[in-house]
Amino acid sequence: MDTTEKKDDLPLGTPPAFARMHTIIRRACYVLLFGLVIEGALTFPLLAAWYGVPTLTPAEVCDELQKVMYSDDSRTCETADLRSPPLGGPGEAQHQTTAQDEWGVQPKPLYPRIGFRELVRNKEEREARERECAAEGPDHPSCNPGT
Amino acid sequence: MTTTDDTAAAADLGGIGLDDHVERSRQAQRAADRWLIGGTILMGTAILGIVGLPLFLRGLVLQRRAQLAGLSVRPIIVTLIGYMVMLDGALNTFGWAIDLLASHTYASRIFLPTWGNMFDAGYFWHYNNLPVGGAGAPGEKAWEVLGIFVVFPMRIAACIGFLQMKRWGHQWMIVTCWTGMLMWVGYVANMTVYADLRFTSVVFPVVGWWVYDIFYITPFVALPYLHTVNREIFSD
Numbered sequence: 045m046d047t048t049e050k051k052d053d054l055p056l057g058t059p060p061a062f063a064r065m066h067t068i069i070r071r072a073c074y075v076l077l078f079g080l081v082i083e084g085a086l087t088f089p090l091l092a093a094w095y096g097v098p099t100l101t102p103a104e105v106c107d108e109l110q111k112v113m114y115s116d117d118s119r120t121c122e123t124a125d126l127r128s129p130p131l132g133g134p135g136e137a138q139h140q141t142t143a144q145d146e147w148g149v150q151p152k153p154l155y156p157r158i159g160f161r162e163l164v165r166n167k168e169e170r171e172a173r174e175r176e177c178a179a180e181g182p183d184h185p186s187c188n189p190g191t
Numbered sequence: 192m193t194t195t196d197d198t199a200a201a202a203d204l205g206g207i208g209l210d211d212h213v214e215r216s217r218q219a220q221r222a223a224d225r226w227l228i229g230g231t232i233l234m235g236t237a238i239l240g241i242v243g244l245p246l247f248l249r250g251l252v253l254q255r256r257a258q259l260a261g262l263s264v265r266p267i268i269v270t271l272i273g274y275m276v277m278l279d280g281a282l283n284t285f286g287w288a289i290d291l292l293a294s295h296t297y298a299s300r301i302f303l304p305t306w307g308n309m310f311d312a313g314y315f316w317h318y319n320n321l322p323v324g325g326a327g328a329p330g331e332k333a334w335e336v337l338g339i340f341v342v343f344p345m346r347i348a349a350c351i352g353f354l355q356m357k358r359w360g361h362q363w364m365i366v367t368c369w370t371g372m373l374m375w376v377g378y379v380a381n382m383t384v385y386a387d388l389r390f391t392s393v394v395f396p397v398v399g400w401w402v403y404d405i406f407y408i409t410p411f412v413a414l415p416y417l418h419t420v421n422r423e424i425f426s427d
Contacts, residue, residue, distance in 0.1 A: 055266040057424040066268055069416045073271040079406035080278065081244045084237030087403075091305050094394065106301045109308060113315065124295040129324035136295070136319040143317065150387045153316050157392040158308055 096164040108163040112155050116142040117170055117189070212263065219257035220264045224354075226250030231274050235281040247274070265356060266424075272416060275409040276368070277350035280343040283407070287335045287343075290314070294324035309394040310403050316388055328389055330381045334374065342370050346410075353425075361425040365417045371410035 058066045092098075095105045106121030113119070114137060127133045144154035177187035227250035233243025251271075257264045289299045300319070303326070307314025313328030320327050325335075346367040352360025382389055382400075390396035 055268060057266055057269070057420040057422075059419065059421055062419040065419065066416055069412055070268045070271060072412045073268070073275055073409065076406050076409050076412065077247075077271070077275055078244070080275075080282070081234055081240040083403065083406055084234065084240040084282070087306070088238045091302075091309060094309065095305055102301045103297070105305060106297075109304050109315070112308075113304070113318065121297075121300055123297050123300070128295040129319070129322055130292065130294075135322045136324065137317070138320070145316075150385065151316075152387040153312065153391050155392055158394060 094160055095158070096161050096167075099161070099164045100167065104167065105163060108166055109158075111166070111170075112158060112163075114140055114142050115144045115155060116140070216257070216262040216264055219253070219260075219262050223250045223254035223257065223264070223270075226253060227270065227274055231278055231281075234278055235285070237282060237285075265354065268416060269353065269356070269420075272364075272409070272413045273350050273354040276353075276364070276413060277347055279371075279407050279409050280346035280350070280367075283338060284343045284347075287338050290325040291323075291332070291335045291339060294319055299325075310396075310400050311382070311389055312391065312393050313382070313385075313389045315393075328382075329385050334378055334381070338374065342367065342374060345370070356425050358422070358425045358427045361417065361420075361422055364413070368410040368414050368417060372414070375408075375411070 054060065054063055055066070092102075096108075097105060100108065103121060107119075110119035110121050111117050119137075119140075124133070124136070129135055146152040146154065173186045173189055177184055180186065226246050230243040230245070230247025230250060234240040234247065236243075251267065254264055254270060255267060258267070286303075289296070290303055293299050294303070304315045304318045307316075307318065307326070311328075313331050314326045317327040319325065321332070323332060326332065345363065349360060349363035349367045353364040354360070386397075390400075393399070395402075
């Protein structure tokens with residue numbers, strides 16, 4: 045009778061031999077559930093804070109990322125019409141040759157790591173350079189920061 | 192003549208007939224599922240997960256109460272595994288579907304390369320440069336096609352059958368959880384081979400990726416349960 049009572053305490057479908065394992069799995073599921081939810085909720089705020097929102101708008105973050113991605117201050121983040129990949133049209137930045145990569149069987153990007161709110165500083169510095177260039181004329185070094 | 196077993200059964204049912212018991216069980220399960228489904232949908236959006244979690248937990252509480260009241264409802268662990276594996280499929284589908292099919296929309300262009308720059312440069316390096324757009328890391332598109340068109344639709348269907356306590360749901364849950372194992376191992380191997388590309392200059396490389404993705408292992412955690420549960424509880 046004791047055995048029967050014990051068996052009745054178990055959840056439906058759980059054999060006595062696996063009761064402990066099923067309990068562990070149930071608890072692991074709770075941990076994963078809370079982990080997934082907390083992570084899902086925090087990802088967007090973390091990304092926003094790190095990359096400079098609200099000082100930069102999300103669209104400006106996208107612009108700044110393009111400039112880092114291709115090491116080209118003139119790159120911007122633009123939407124494309126319907127005739128864009130995967131539905132046709134040329135690949136984005138198809139003829140862009142400014143990206144700094146070590147090409148080979150294991151390509152390695154050479155763009156810098158983006159630090160906390162570094163995109164805000166990148167934008168401010170670039171705009172300062174542009175103002176200086178406009179004031180000093182096209183021969184000023186600020187007009188050709190890469191050289 | 193009434194046997195001891197009959198008396199016990201009548202007591203368990205609180206003195207109600209079998210039809211009433213079945214009906215009350217069905218209603219209790221439905222009430223719990225309403226909260227569980229609502230919570231899961233919100234958790235599936237990621238950003239509203241904090242709102243969805245209390246609704247989901249409320250559903251679990253309702254189900255546990257029904258179970259303690261002697262009603263024939265789904266075991267808590269089946270509920271947890273079913274909804275968690277479905278959530279896993281939904282979250283993965285969301286990210287990969289916009290990368291594969293909507294890579295040139297503003298939302299994708301803002302979110303995916305930003306996320307990629309933080310955790311996995313496969314979603315940042317030459318983003319949208321491929322003729323099909325989206326992530327440019329070698330092999331990544333193949334995983335997306337496999338995931339979106341085969342694994343995750345199958346997974347969500349399996350979860351629905353599993354939550355309905357159907358035999359096919361249990362069987363397909365085993366299939367989809369093993370498929371998850373194949374995808375995870377293949378994916379991690381692919382990432383490791385191209386680690387130079389994927390983790391160079393990333394804000395939180397390797398460890399960051401693992402911390403982010405480790406919560407997606409529910410299908411593997413579920414496997415030992417699926418292989419040891421008494422399959423007679425799943426009906427044809």
